[in-house]
Amino acid sequence: MNTALKGLVPVAILIILALSLLGTTYVIVEAGHVGVVKRLGAVQSEPLVEGFHFKRPFIDEVQQVDVRLIPINAKATAASKDLQTVSTEVNVAYSVNGALAPVTYQRIGSTENVAAALIEPAIQESVKAVTAQYTAEELVTKRAVVKQAIQQAIESFINNTLQEKGIGNAVQLANVAITDFAFSEEFNRAIEAKVKAEQEALRAKNEKLMRVTQAEAAAAERQLQADAEAYSTEVQSKARADAIKREADALRESPQIIQLRAIEKWDGILPRIQGSGVTPFLNLGSLEPEQKPQP
Secondary structure (H helix, E strand, O other): OHHHHHHHHHHHHHHHHHHHHHHOOEEEEOOOEEEEEEEOOEEOOOOEOOEEEEOOOOOEEEEEEEOOOEEEEEEEEEEOOOOOEEEEEEEEEEEEOHHHHHHHHHHOOOHHHHHHHHHHHHHHHHHHHHHOOOOHHHHHHOHHHHHHHHHHHHHHHHHHHHHHHOOOOOEEEEEEEEEEEEEOHHHHHHHHHHHHHHHHHHHHHHHHHHHHHHHHHHHHHHHHHHHHHHHHHHHHHHHHHHHHHHHHHHHHHOOHHHHHHHHHHOOOOOOOOOOOOOOOOOOHHHHOOOOOOOO
């Protein structure tokens, strides 16, 4: 029994060695990656696509390079055109060109090296260069223009660096987003004071406009009232003048109307005046109709 077990030990060892050797003969490249083959330390020019691949045991080593879209956040502190300290947070999304992954790995390094040696310096340099061209207020009011300028600067930095390495288009920039602008406490207080002053000025302007509007409305109302009174006076005066004219015309045509008006106002008491030269209060004979002569 012991002899049989001793005989199985070498077999087990051979099986383990065979399995270990078999595990070194293939590699599985994960989805979203390409395999960079290092043969005895030398990078091979052809990348391995995702999936199953055979390789030479103990000779080939495969490094998997992520070619998916990779986001990176970075902060850069710089001085604006008006010498305000501005801290800018930028988000950059980039990807490694899979066809050029072997030469990129050879001349820059892994994906982590690409971020540290290429993308982050590009962000820092570009943000500082662009920030210096704008005032702190313009960085806020012209955010879209600033974002476009930063993106162009980052692309230019990356392309120039890759061209110097002889691997143009090895890294592709997808988009750039400015996620935050942070200013000094002094600048924030100054902005708050400016906004408050503008709001107070606007409120005073609105109040003045309201007072002027109310005054104009009151003046217009007074003018309308005066016009109405003037019109009423004119109408009444015209009516009185017309009445007087009609009465004067009537008196000219019928003098007896004067006697009639006197009778209408007489209280029935005769005046106590004596004398032969006294004019009677009423000439009743004048009120009688004229007698036509008999034929």
